[in-house]
Amino acid sequence: MGQQKVLFEAKDMFKSFGVTKALKEVKLELKSSEVLGLIGENGSGKSTLASIIAGIWAADSGSMFLEGQQYFPKNSMEANYSGICMILQEKSTFDHLSAANNIFIGAEKRFVKAGILDGRRMKREAAKVLQEIGASHISPSDMIGNLSFEDGKLVELARAVSIKPKILIVDETTTALSRTGRDILYLIMEKMKKGGNSVIFISHDIDEMVDKCDRLTVLRDGNYVDTLEKKDFSTQVIRRLMVGREISDNYYRTDSESCKNEEIVLQVKDVIAGKLDNISFSLHKGEILGFGGLADCGMHDIGRIAFGLLSTDTGEVKDAKGKKIEAPAQAMSRKIGYIAKNRDQEALMTNSPILDNICIASYDKLSKNGCILPGRENKFVDYLADQLEIKMQDSKQYVMELSGGNKQKVALAKWLGFGADILILDCPTRGIDIGIKSNLYNLMIKLKKEGKSIILISEELPEVIGMSDRVIILKNGRISGEFRREAHPTESLLIDYMV
């Protein structure tokens, strides 16, 4: 190692969005046949840098070189032609188009003869690519809108692979994927390396970064901090470089007692709905109830039925007083809050200011005689933004301009401000950096102490084990195992129940 030639280089990169300086004199060097990790806190400029390399944004100043040649893509199409391709952090597939159309969008030229598109050949090729990456369960004619969030991401992967890129940029994708999806991604990265190509990999999971990357470039607040070689990787050092201060190793709960409160706040009985097949469980006061399982085990539907979003075919969801919950409005009136996994589409209004997003659930509190009090609104938002350390210009900024992790914080702030007694969190730490993650975990512990209950649905088993009083594992829509905290379930034990 170390002797590989430099494939790509960026120097003196500057980029501002209004008054936000997203990048300040950032540099990056990518060698051939390597996976370069890009790591940093939320809003540190990772996505911005990656998007500039992929031609989505133009830098304010700075220069880039691809294989020694000056590289200056005008748009992402040009970047694709040069062999650079990016999987975005946010969902970027078109719901109303088929998988095949999504895979080849922008690159249909290959299938056009005398102006006419050969749809059949395109579908065949799409099937080939899907097969190649190991996602043959997706049919090229499937409308993306009918696919799951994860399968959508896999289609994006297929799109990237079909371009046969020299440089693949993967921005915070793993947290959207289940285990199988991740394996598919890792395999692609491995193949890229073997073929002499390179990957820029962005993730907040330090263990994953240490495991998969050859070198790591650390950004902090839009500044370049350092680049580490594989031999120098240490979780402690990486954390310190990222945050600029020491962060304790242990951010999960330290106690090993499960919640003993018998008071039931939410009861789900014999429910068949969506992917769920005869599910019963109850949530107690002051309990953190974790759900884990494989991607299509139906665990995401648990949150949806508990919030009344998905109506049940049979069975019922009841609150503490035994009243049924059948719609989100009913759930909210019983002080239940819900953050969906598909953040941009389901949990936020990205085309609205942060202020509106945070206040929307709490207008009752913020108004007097039917009029909203702006003073109260501002105070409310400032307090929450401060508590969660949301990185923003001001509360009037649009949510779509925030970095991925900061969007998640806005969604959380909404329900914290609402004062939910029961919080349903579906993949709450998706795209959140370790600093905030540990804040979030502390917050969950604090809420638990205040007697609030939490349903935690997560693809991250360590998180489920580390935070829950009780863990329920789902398999094919049924409960396959239940573990109390004092039983100290291990990851491998849970996996046995998942597959």
Added chain:
Amino acid sequence: MDRNIINIIKLLLLPVGMFLIFTLIAPGFGFHSIPVIISQSIIQVVIGFGLSLLMNAELMDFSMGARTVFAAIFGGILSQSMGMPGLIFGCLAGAMFGALLMAVLYQYLKIPVMVVSLGIVMIYEVLGAKLTGSSGYLRIGSDIYQIGSYPNNIIILILSGVLCYILYYKMRIGCHITAVGNDEKMCRNIGVHADRVKFIAIMLTGVYCAIAAVLTICYSGAITASTGMGTLGIIFKPIMCVIIGRQMRKTLDNMPILIFIGGLCISIIFNGFIALGLPDALQDIVLGIFLIIVMGYSSNSKNITNFYRRLMTAK
């Protein structure tokens, strides 16, 4: 049998059913009405083809009626000196000019298409009226309007349907239009030029206005200029054709056929109620109710089947 053919037959049950009902209840309505029904639906279906491209890009345009009438007048005037080629050239030129003006206004001034289109309606109505002179009326020779009357109009309809199919499914522009309608920001990330795609979509509506213009002036051999937003009435039925068509898209992914079926339904309803002697105002009410029923059913079809399933499991 091919699944698509079965689905087409399923969808045809709607207009056929309505036809049979009217045949039973309305005296004077029957098989002899079919040519009228089809020929009346042709113009609105053709305009619907063009409009659906725009609606797919999540744009709304009210000016297609005005542009069609203007193009027809322009074509009619040219036909007086140049005959049939004049008619075709005039319709095409008038329609493309209309589309270009709209596309340019939208592109450079960034005014929403719907707003631009309303401005265009007023401008073109007045231009058309000026061209026809004080009578507001223009007649073309019977030798000329042959090309747009039966059975040529059927051929024109089929050809423009085929063109629509090709645009939708056999060219990259159709896919890009859908993508733009889906999410413009994402298009940018992926490298599809949303503005260029919309420009092309607007220009394509010009082609359909030109075809509709030829058909309109040949339908009765004359064209009347209308002012005071009168041409908005023309666009109302095509909008419904497209909306009905889009609602059936889950069953069959073939927009031109769906729009045609939508056009048939509307035409049957109108003719059926005329046969029943219903006054104009009431016809609009019936049409409105029909639209609500179709949309209501198809947007809730999942809930309706769920409801039935739950009823069954409850038993």
